Amino acid sequence: MKINQMKTAEKRLMKGNEALAHAAISAGCRFYAGYPITPQNEVSEYMSLHMPKCGGVFIQAEAELSAINMLFGAASAGVRCMTSSSSPGIALKQEGISYIAAAELPCVIANVVRGGPGLGNIRASQADYFMSVKGGGHGDYKVIVLAPSNLQETYDLTMNAFDYADYYRNPVLILMDGIVGQMVESVELKEYKPILNLPSKDSWILGGCKNREPHVIKTLLLNPPDLLIKHNVHLKEKYEQIESELCLFNEYKTDDAEIIVAAYGISARVAKEAVDASRKKGIKSGLVQPITLWPFPKKAFKKYIGKDMLVVEMSNGQFIEDVMLSTECKANIHFLGHGGGWYPDTRQIVEKLIEIKNG
């Protein structure tokens, strides 16, 4: 997999949701459908203003189900497309995501996660980890999951997301949270350049059967009975290929670290600060931050078997299960986290690190 470098352009002060929308349009997204839900409304608002300017389509859908199925249509027409929502809305989209994965259509979905379960609250949360990386909808399928921890990562990963989607013909989920979506910071705007050699869509897109046999996009595979089994084998092989090729993570001061903090998204950003603060107090800690949550960067964690690890996440404990699996349950894993819209702060993480160090 060859990764090309992006060119540098201007810097702009933006909201996370705007950075997401801006990057999407820059990456050639020309279809957006969404339904209003806090804390991601700026995405739809930005798209409604800017999509028509570049000849794209913006639709405020009547329902989350409609929005995700509009993506099913737009992707079938060969157009780069995106929807966004927040937790309960993403839950509603899960059936559609299963269909899109089954039909192997490329699209990008952003989840600006809020507190749950139920209507929950509108504070940031990371409690949609399982729904994002373990399936969410029905059937055996996988969605590529990218987790930015700041606005620059949001911007860059959103651009890359469209390439991964097209390259693998698979939905890509950008797993943000209410803080990343709502906070404001400066973003270096970059000119889009594909990071992968993108395949032609001509062999499968719909558009009328001029000079070719009709194309059919379907997910019902009835006869012969092993047709669906074969399709599942094909999907499994594709997922294994993605697992072998796509593994993104950041490491911070891990070289001499005695305790490793594991965190993704906004938790990782707080944890990074906590690593510096703890070092001032004589605790050698380091941070491992997965960027791809599926595929999970197992190799980034495996080397810490036998070591002390602190998992920080804004949920009752979901991401921690993948950390445990990646370390074969042989690391000394400690946990700092709550569901329901709780945020970690630097002090809490440092205190926890002190507690771990003192045994």
Place this chain on the structure above:
Amino acid sequence: MDKINSIRNVKMHYCDGCGHSIVHRLIAQVVDELGIREKTICSAPVGCSVLLYNYFNFDVIECAHGRVPSVMTAIKRCLPERFVLAYQGDGDLAAIGTTETIHTANRGENITVIFINNAIYGMTGGQMAPTTLTGQITTTTPHGRGKNFEGKPLRVCEMLATLDGPSYIERVAVDTSEGIKKTKEAVKNAFECQLKGKGYSFVEILSTCPSGWRTDIKSAFNFISDMKKCFPLGVFKDARNER
């Protein structure tokens, strides 16, 4: 009969006396007559007609149950020069997908919806549909519809005709040779409505389902007469000249 390019020369899986095969043939004839086969994209809805891509000789997309209008909306918006045909049954269009039906019509999307109303869920074995007649016995209305708060049959043409969005709404039936002729005309009007950029067109077709209704073929065609009492035929909206 002349060869129709838009339909394949294969045996259909539909039961004897089923209206789907008649409607498929009419659609294919009109697509041929208008010369739009190579720019047509049609939906395959959940229900007995989910396999229609085995018969139609143009691009088809199979959609999740009820979501046909959303999928077709997006395709038409992305490819405005193509001919986009939403083929749907009564459960798909008027039960699980009612939201999409109303809002797509209300937006006046420039697509054509062909609505097969056979007052039953055929593929799943004959359960009550939103358009099942009052008193009609189905596997989930064993004492007849209306005895257990099922409500009355939903009249979709009448409902959509209250909206400003649609340009052409007609209800027809494929129970007689005259009805079949009329159905073909309605289908052609609807297709031309879209091709001329006039906006949303909708044709409801009262259609037979002898297997779902547990009747012989002759009785099935007679049952359409009962359906017409609840679902009167006619043009419910024609705003083509205003667009």
